[in-house]
Amino acid sequence: MRTAFYISDGTAITSEVFGHALLSLFPIQFEHVTVPFVETEQEAYETVRKISEIFQRTGERPLVFYTIVNKDVKEIISTSEGIHYNFLEQYIAPLEKTLGVPSKPEKHRTHSIHEKTYDIRIDAVNYALANDDGTNLKEYGKADIVLVGVSRSGKTPTSLYLALQYGIKAANYPFTEDDMGDILKLPSALRPYKNKLFGLTISPERLHQIRSERKANSKYASMQQCRMEIREVENLYRKEKIPFLNSTHFSIEEISAKILSITGLSRHKY
């Protein structure tokens, strides 16, 4: 199996995202090795040795995706026996010309605590945790968005992703048996925040499957209950004109991107 290295003087997240996107275009498997925080010449030589070892053992040149600021460290990596993808470098000179300013590479510019929105993201994570699952309605005034939906429709992971990645304060509120009654009405506690509500829904079949993994053979997990709850929330969304999204076929990354796109919420990190 061909090995791909992701190397950086920082987290190597950028190299991983770029390399993974490129390799995902090919219908084959790769062995992945991330080497973060390569900051000294000695660490660079060790990494070059690792690459050589794998080349010797497999007979296939590893693919090496890297972004490194220090010139000496970068040059050492570029002497490895791998196939090198210094994938940002080539764009720098033309972009300097376009922008009319010289680049000023600094270490740890991305994914570090020095990003000015870092504290906003951590606050948003704490907010999401404190306002998970309808536990704490008194802070909904501070929410950027309030996700609503039935239990297990994807609210919690989505609110955490919105917080971690984008610094968006997302509360979430589950409609429960108590809210349902004969017919699901908008709980009066949510009404003051109606313009922040965003609904999630999901296919009854998928909901039944997810709930069955938690509580097999319960009323909670039954197809009948799942069908009823989904019908009620979708009726409510339509009646109250709450924007909503069916999460059945989407990842939390996709749900989050769609929510941002639909609501126009402004995010704190790119």
Added chain:
Amino acid sequence: MRTAFYISDGTAITSEVFGHALLSLFPIQFEHVTVPFVETEQEAYETVRKISEIFQRTGERPLVFYTIVNKDVKEIISTSEGIHYNFLEQYIAPLEKTLGVPSKPEKHRTHSIHEKTYDIRIDAVNYALANDDGTNLKEYGKADIVLVGVSRSGKTPTSLYLALQYGIKAANYPFTEDDMGDILKLPSALRPYKNKLFGLTISPERLHQIRSERKANSKYASMQQCRMEIREVENLYRKEKIPFLNSTHFSIEEISAKILSITGLSRHKY
């Protein structure tokens, strides 16, 4: 201000990460616009129109970072008045040669629910939530790692990041006043999981600052208390040979990358 567009037929996360890394090399501000899920020719034409509008208004060609699979949609985007960075494309032909197989681009290959590790990541998020803050020691047997440390040293956001990004099941346990006593000993409940423990520490000054934001002028937030707790946990880590990391100057992305690197834990997503 120069505008940067991130365009994709998927979430556009890859374009954002690439574009952001490149632009972060320049000491200037940009206006960012993400346009995800551009899947039809009509959506492509609308996006081209948006780019033109900004060019007309500002007199500066927007930078356009994009990855799109559909050929017709891609071609429409490439006719915009922006400066185009179709940053994966150029690597495909040489990589096909290297790998000896043709590429097989498919939509939604990354960041979608179809990634085979998606369910593992969601399970890990649910695990992290259920095992946050020492609430639930009986599931520690299933943990990949148990983060330990004093209150507010970064355990919870780190465990959520490890789960969301890498599908790693991270429990976390806070050492409390009860554990401290005269001298902090390893709680007996943790001993069976000793080989999974990873310690976080933080500077007393930073801890004091974070705790003061939550409970100003409390004993909990006092410099004296913060100093005492940090001294005790660091002594414990050394005595029990628990690997540990000082989180003071690191983001959760950096802490997570360092934990993976130190422990050699295997991750479920690249």
